[in-house]
Amino acid sequence: MAAVTFKAVSHKGKGGLIVESQTHGFKIVMDEPENLGGTNQGMNPLEGLLVSFGSCLVIVGAAFAKAQGIDLQDLWIETEGNLDTDGFLRGIEGVRPGFQDVHFTIHIKSNSPEAKLHEFQKFMESRCPVTDTLRNGTRINANTLVIER
């Protein structure tokens, strides 16, 4: 058991739907595009989720290629998520607000044999923390609502 905890804070910006977040010294602004009610000052949270997903897979690939005997000259991943806005914008019953599905395409530049690269793809998916979290969900505990007067 080697427990680690990650933390972040997300704060409503001035006006509109802008959100400023911080995590261990790094900042990011998120917003919605204009067609979803924002002013397009940053990626939106669902795009943030895709970026985290693709980045996690790339990191697993980069971290483990050598140990898995894979020649890794380049690696990039296209991610795509589909959603029905009737869920979150309109609250229509039976329509989930979240992603209905997520797709990804892995591009590997490598001289390793094709079969070995397919095995490595499976390895990457099985070890990737974000893939596991998105595929299987996680327990979400809302400990507290703090009302500031």
Added chain:
Amino acid sequence: MAAVTFKAVSHKGKGGLIVESQTHGFKIVMDEPENLGGTNQGMNPLEGLLVSFGSCLVIVGAAFAKAQGIDLQDLWIETEGNLDTDGFLRGIEGVRPGFQDVHFTIHIKSNSPEAKLHEFQKFMESRCPVTDTLRNGTRINANTLVIER
């Protein structure tokens, strides 16, 4: 049915575990901290997930406060996720690589009655696309491995 699709591309950087991602014109660099094998040039993907989660809740709160009759003077959310690195670093059987649980605390500055704010908290959770995706998981389809020679 109002289908929308979000897309991103994540590309391995030069050396180390750095990843450069793009989504509709916005860029973000992710990396791992030094104790997880990186050079700490950006938040890591699990922190990216938390930031997306907190930002999504803030956006739902900001977007719907007025329609829900809530006085919203300020809103910020602390998020925290726990993980056992034996899963993704060592591949120990029975240890999931992803988040074991996620916690969050909502801070609302408001003059609305307490009971109404607790209702609003439930509303935010029920409508938030990232909360739903993390809590219930989603279908992940790995369509393709493209081998670039």
